Amino acid sequence: MRPLPRLHAVTDASILNDPDLRTRAAAIAAAGPAVAFHARDRTAPAAALARAALQLLALARPSEAALFVNGRPDLAAAVGADGVQLSATDLSPEDARRVFSRGWVGRSVHSEAEAEEAVAEGADYLLVGSVYPSASHPGRPAVGIELVRRVSRLGKPVIAIGGIDAARAAEVMAAGAYGIAAVSALWRADDPAAAAFAMLEPWTEAA
Numbered sequence: 001m002r003p004l005p006r007l008h009a010v011t012d013a014s015i016l017n018d019p020d021l022r023t024r025a026a027a028i029a030a031a032g033p034a035v036a037f038h039a040r041d042r043t044a045p046a047a048a049l050a051r052a053a054l055q056l057l058a059l060a061r062p063s064e065a066a067l068f069v070n071g072r073p074d075l076a077a078a079v080g081a082d083g084v085q086l087s088a089t090d091l092s093p094e095d096a097r098r099v100f101s102r103g104w105v106g107r108s109v110h111s112e113a114e115a116e117e118a119v120a121e122g123a124d125y126l127l128v129g130s131v132y133p134s135a136s137h138p139g140r141p142a143v144g145i146e147l148v149r150r151v152s153r154l155g156k157p158v159i160a161i162g163g164i165d166a167a168r169a170a171e172v173m174a175a176g177a178y179g180i181a182a183v184s185a186l187w188r189a190d191d192p193a194a195a196a197f198a199m200l201e202p203w204t205e206a207a
Helices: 021-029 046-063 073-079 093-099 112-120 145-154 166-174 192-206
Strands: 007-010 035-039 066-070 083-086 104-109 125-128 158-161 179-182
Touching: 007 158, 007 192, 021 035, 021 046, 021 192, 035 046, 046 066, 046 073, 066 073, 073 083, 073 093, 083 093, 093 104, 104 112, 112 125, 112 145, 125 145, 145 158, 145 166, 166 179, 166 192, 179 192
Parallel strands: 007 035, 007 179, 035 066, 066 083, 083 104, 104 125, 125 158, 158 179
Antiparallel strands: none
16 A cells, blocks of 8 residues: 555545646646545536546556545545545445455544544544635634644544645644645645645655
């Protein structure tokens, strides 16, 4: 299994249908193996999500970026993804691994109790958020940086998400985050490549 990427570029339906997807994905993927694309669209039929995942996979491979599929371990296995990202309403990590056994199995959590449950169920890493108020999840209260600090003590890599940009990356790393995830800060950036490298900078400098 390849190392868990530090920067997770999470999509949604609007991003997957953006005419500039290929250009923006190639720019983000320029950061190389530190990047993972997440094929995520809860409204898409399986066939449509599989097509989107394969498109992202083709854009990821030249730069050795990774592909994760959200919510569908069966599709992750079918397209040869590097990981699957689960929510509380998806299969448990333990059950997902029966379908998808070759890569990372992550779980989205919003509290310390959820994180402890996910670890007990076999999650390889934890996606924690929303850390800060996020335009991608309007109305959802921010869990705050302290939750990143507490969850990181559970012994699993923590990927922080929610309102995170280059200016906040160092703060979440200092709180114990293994890496970060973003939607708008990457896909809607004026220069997606520069945004990706800037968000990775705290980990690059620490290496």
